[in-house]
Amino acid sequence: MSGKQNRAVEPEPVVVPMRVATGHPAVAAMHRHPLFDALAHDQVQRLLQGGRIEGLADGQLLYSRGEESHRFFLILEGQINLSLHSHNGEEKIIDIQGPGQVFAEAVLFMERPVYQMTATAASAARVASFQNRDYIEILRENPAACLRALRHLSSRLHVRIREIEGIVLETATSRLVRLLEDKMPADATDSAIIYLNESRQELASYLAIKPETLSRALRALADSGAIVVQGKNIDVLSRARLRLHLDDAEALRSSD
DSSP: OOOBOOOSOOOOOEEEEOOOOTTOHHHHHHHTSTTTTTOOHHHHHHHHHTOEEEEEOTTOEEEOTTSBOOEEEEEEESOEEEEEEOTTOBEEEEEEEOTTOEESOGGGGSSSOBOSSEEEESSSEEEEEEEHHHHHHHHHHOHHHHHHHHHHHHHHHHHHHHHHHHHHHSOHHHHHHHHHHHHSOTTOSSOEEEEOOSOHHHHHHHHTSOHHHHHHHHHHHHHTTSEEEETTEEEESOHHHHHTTSTTHHHHHHHO
16 A cells, blocks of 8 residues: 555564464464474474464554564464555555465575565454474474475465566456455355455555555446445455456457
């Protein structure tokens, strides 16, 4: 979004040590993520022993770009915006992360790890954080986990290239359609109700468009019968109709 960076003193996240137990919510989330699913039980326990749970209020800063990185994060609840700021304080949201996703993991492989973006809670959130040095030591012991980590980072790189391609080559409406599809539940077939945690300004910033352009794109999708907009709820009436607004929809129809 185009907003001014808050220069006021930020409150610290609420931090509590992680209780090491099989039933801990972080453990279940770890087993579902490729950075952790190849770890042995004792290696998971080592990460948990050095881990902690950090609670954040809506809009609260977790860390700023340029800070030295000692930890990476797994989202348990809520949403985190990763952003960059210009010299005059203008904010650009680069990524929006939700439950089950990991962030700040790439920088732990740097010789001098520093956070490359600013992380802010887009809603009330809880994140598990783990020490970089513990994870690096575990990877040295576990070649299978190291390969899984490399595959994960390669996949993230591919996603970033696809996003750059979208910004450069796709229309605003097509980028919005892809975002809405990404937010649909995994088991959704042709219809779904999506709740947007982000404000219109945050969504526009993430899509690299102006808020008024986002409003026009939403209106176009609604007028076509693909969606119904009710505040922060987006009712996707027809996924097939929604996909007709992709820039490559004509090519897809031609190949059928």
